[in-house]
Ligand SMILES: *[C@@H]1O[C@H](CO)[C@@H](O)[C@H](O)[C@H]1NC(C)=O
């Protein structure tokens with residue numbers, strides 16, 4: 174069932190092909206189009222094109238390359254040709270759904286992953302319009318891949334269901350039926366009714382250059398599936414550029430990931446209680462800028478709650494007055510990132526596990542009120558008991574309290590006892606795995622010995638009084654521990 178003007182694009186495409194052929198066949202036409210000649214050709218072409226399209230199965234009469242007609246059947250479905258209202262005044266749900274259905278209606282013979290038909294690069298084009306929708310846009314249950322929706326704005330109506338998303342990829346069963354679906358160049362306004370986009374049990378999905386706002390649940394939900402790539406996108410509940418008077422009330426999650434193997438790249442999250450929630454493994458975050466809700470208001474930039482294994486990398490990102498929380502992390506890497514406005518990393522104990530963590534080569538900047546760059550959250554008396562391979566090192570800190578798992582210190586004394594206290598800098602209390610020291614004395618050769626490393630305090634004693642400097646390197650990372 175095609176709406177009234179669904180053929181007009183196809184006609185135009187056909188005209189372009191036919192027009193080229195006509196010019197070629199006549200051989201005599203070149204240079205600037207004169208109105209008369211051009212109009213004449215256009216009328217002729219449209220006549221022939223429309224004849225050809227209406228009689229698809231008959232052989233075209235006057236042209237030598239009939240394959241051109243097949244290619245003139247565009248696989249780009251323009252929603253305005255399905256009766257969608259690009260002004261956003263009337264409801265376009267049905268028209269958009271029809272365009273999607275039609276795009277899924279002509280798969281190629283080939284397949285992507287087993288069971289997923291190749292839709293051949295077909296597109297639903299939003300024609301730069303804004304469309305009001307009252308129900309989620311769904312892809313057909315039959316599935317498919319190599320398909321794109323792009324180029325316009327979607328706006329939830331006032332009666333849009335509050336527990337859904339404007340665009341939903343939702344495989345009907347646990348088997349994957351969508352692969353290589355691209356959602357691109359979209360502005361999505363959830364109108365404070367539910368979420369923006371949900372990707373459930375889908376394979377290799379791209380969300381690119383999307384601006385998602387006014388959600389109440391989450392901007393993007395990724396659940397199950399594999400390899401959803403979100404890039405170059407802006408996500409926020411309330412549109413603001415920081416310091417907004419509503420900030421303490423910001424709620425919802427910018428990107429909610431319950432799955433593995435996803436990548437979030439070059440994304441700004443400017444309003445949400447939690448910027449990115451991670452429940453799954455092998456996800457990577459690069460170039461993410463979180464200023465979604467300040468820690469002081471109870472917000473979190475990236476919250477990692479992956480039971481068992483964390484296996485998360487956060488690279489080259491920007492935490493702007495809001496930080497990172499990781500529960501019982503096992504394999505977590507944070508590097509090349511900038512933490513501004515006292516933003517810090519909290520390692521939270523549920524079962525007392527902290528293993529395989531590298532927090533290196535970051536910059537931290539604060540207001541000199543004594544906030545540590547890495548914080549151990551052992552509230553409710555759940556102390557860290559399984560600590561292995563924790564490397565917090567080589568971070569640059571201004572106006573915050575430096576924390577590290579590797580430290581160096583020196584002290585001069587004239588006597589028999591030298592003490593270097595690392596308790597202010599070492600991350601874990603009362604834990605030194607390895608010490609190396611040198612006692613530098615120019616006047617004599619005393620006997621000396623390492624006495625004590627308890628409470629992160631290194632004590633060296635000599636047999637006779639001597640004026641000497643003690644140099645110490647301590648390590649609580651257990652790197653290279655046997
Ligand atoms: C170290 O202490 C001894 C005894 O108190 C004193 O004689 C000596 O001058 C001191 N040396 C230095 C470098 O202060």
Ligand SMILES: *[C@@H]1O[C@H](CO)[C@@H](O)[C@H](O)[C@H]1NC(C)=O
Nearest residue numbers: 624625626627628629630632
């Ligand atoms: C090491 O220092 C702690 C106090 O910091 C003390 O309780 C302990 O007895 C010391 N151990 C030795 C061997 O001196």
